[in-house]
Amino acid sequence: MTAANSYKELLAQREVLEAKIAEARKAESASAIRTARQLVADFGLTFEDVFSGRRKESKAKGVAVAPKYRDPATGATWTGRGKAPKWIEDQDRSKYLIA
Structure with a gap:
């Protein structure tokens, strides 16, 4: 194996890994959004409740x-x-x- 082949192989591996990372992030984000929406619904939270600072x-x-x-x-x-x-x-x- 030459250095050029190794470099190309590493780039290909990176592309595969980046695709897996994107897929995992999408799945985990969807789960986090579902959880957040459920908590908002359960507690009757508003946008201000969730995204405002701790103190007014x-x-x-x-x-x-x-x-x-x-x-x-x-x-x-x-x-x-x-x-x-x-x-x-x-x-x-x-x-x-x-x-």
Whole structure:
């Protein structure tokens, strides 16, 4: 057997193997689809139940909020949302308001 024959034989084997792989995938996919459809029917699931993320995301996510307070010493700003930064804690916030 020469290298060329070996190469051609390997290509032929690959074609046979790829055909077997495609056939097995098709059969297993059909089985998986049947199982999924049965589970959806059994539990009354909707498209959203099956394909949405685990947590619902807020529609407001990613919306930038303009800063409401500025530290005159450092220029740091704060929107007034969430935990207050150290520079404004226990202070009269009116003197830090951005006009």
